[in-house]
Amino acid sequence: MDLTAIRFVKVLPADQLRDGELLPVEIDGTPVVLVRHRGEFFATANNCTHQDYPLSEAGFDARDGVLVCAWHQACFDVRTGAAVLPPATEPVETFATRVDADGWVQIALSGSLAR
Numbered sequence: 209m210d211l212t213a214i215r216f217v218k219v220l221p222a223d224q225l226r227d228g229e230l231l232p233v234e235i236d237g238t239p240v241v242l243v244r245h246r247g248e249f250f251a252t253a254n255n256c257t258h259q260d261y262p263l264s265e266a267g268f269d270a271r272d273g274v275l276v277c278a279w280h281q282a283c284f285d286v287r288t289g290a291a292v293l294p295p296a297t298e299p300v301e302t303f304a305t306r307v308d309a310d311g312w313v314q315i316a317l318s319g320s321l322a323r
């Protein structure tokens with residue numbers, strides 16, 4: 209993905225999210241989950257691809273780097289969005305992130321966030 213052509217939106221200062229924490233954010237009305245994992249930030253759509261439960265209410269398993277849906281325990285790799293444990297079989301959408309010079313986490317306005 210060519211990130212130079214993509215716009216980003218500032219979300220929060222990087223030091224306000226600890227490792228293993230997740231945060232629901234809404235970007236232009238689209239719900240997104242931001243996760244800090246081993247010092248890096250990852251963003252996914254906030255909808256389980258099984259039956260649409262909000263992944264912001266998921267647990268985060270830092271050992272495997274997966275969001276664990278609170279409804280039927282489907283697991284999604286936060287780095288790739290891949291559904292790694294059923295009942296979900298479809299991946300969850302992911303969005304690139306970066307930390308800017310001011311230390312703010314930014315999320316790429318790509319895919320369903322592109323306007």
Ligand code: FES
Nearest residue numbers: 256258259277280
């Ligand atoms: S809604 Fe997430 S596993 Fe069923």
